[in-house]
Amino acid sequence: MMTKRGLFITFEGIDGCGKTTQMNLLAQYLKNQGAEVLITREPGAKGLGEKIREILLHYDGEVSSKAESFLFLADRAQHIDKIVNPAIEQGKFVLCDRHTDSTIAYQGYGRGVDKEQLKFLNNLATGDRKPDLTFVFDIDIETSMSRVGKEKDRMESSGIEFFEKVRQGYLEIAKLEPNRVKVIDASQTIEEISHRVTDLLKKKEI
Numbered sequence: 001m002m003t004k005r006g007l008f009i010t011f012e013g014i015d016g017c018g019k020t021t022q023m024n025l026l027a028q029y030l031k032n033q034g035a036e037v038l039i040t041r042e043p044g045a046k047g048l049g050e051k052i053r054e055i056l057l058h059y060d061g062e063v064s065s066k067a068e069s070f071l072f073l074a075d076r077a078q079h080i081d082k083i084v085n086p087a088i089e090q091g092k093f094v095l096c097d098r099h100t101d102s103t104i105a106y107q108g109y110g111r112g113v114d115k116e117q118l119k120f121l122n123n124l125a126t127g128d129r130k131p132d133l134t135f136v137f138d139i140d141i142e143t144s145m146s147r148v149g150k151e152k153d154r155m156e157s158s159g160i161e162f163f164e165k166v167r168q169g170y171l172e173i174a175k176l177e178p179n180r181v182k183v184i185d186a187s188q189t190i191e192e193i194s195h196r197v198t199d200l201l202k203k204k205e206i
């Protein structure tokens with residue numbers, strides 16, 4: 001196995017980028033290598049997070065940008081303390097569908113909430129824990145919209161201009177933290193993307 005200690009790996013990108021598919025494929029690869037794997041997500045990890053996710057994605061009233069950010073952060077604090085940290089301490093690979101970078105990309109770049117404040121609050125919510133490795137699956141907005149389809153939740157209904165800001169936000173995050181954040185062209189086939197993910201994990205010195 002590549003490591004004897006637990007690792008925290010996150011999967012990011014705009015809606016419809018294929019990150020969840022790739023997360024599941026990596027989980028299977030790691031299990032085949034003999035690793036213990038925990039698959040989780042933000043928002044909406046098991047327990048309290050499921051209640052918060054329901055509000056974030058399906059509440060039909062107006063939600064302020066700051067309130068939205070704090071809901072994500074509350075979910076994150078619970079998730080890190082009760083699910084992620086214990087699993088890592090047990091030596092597991094924790095694969096997470098969205099994490100802190102989503103808050104910076106969606107609420108910071110997308111909604112215009114102060115990014116430095118969000119970074120401070122993210123650190124507060126996570127106890128300064130950062131992912132060991134983050135994959136950003138990059139696709140154009142047109143492809144994203146076509147994959148999501150007509151049935152959209154509250155976040156998915158934010159519009160093309162919003163998602164372009166989010167996409168550029170992810171690319172900027174990757175430029176700022178190139179050792180942790182790896183951008184992958186998500187227009188390739190599922191198999192090609194999966195091979196790229198496993199190659200990057202093998203090359204990562206953790």
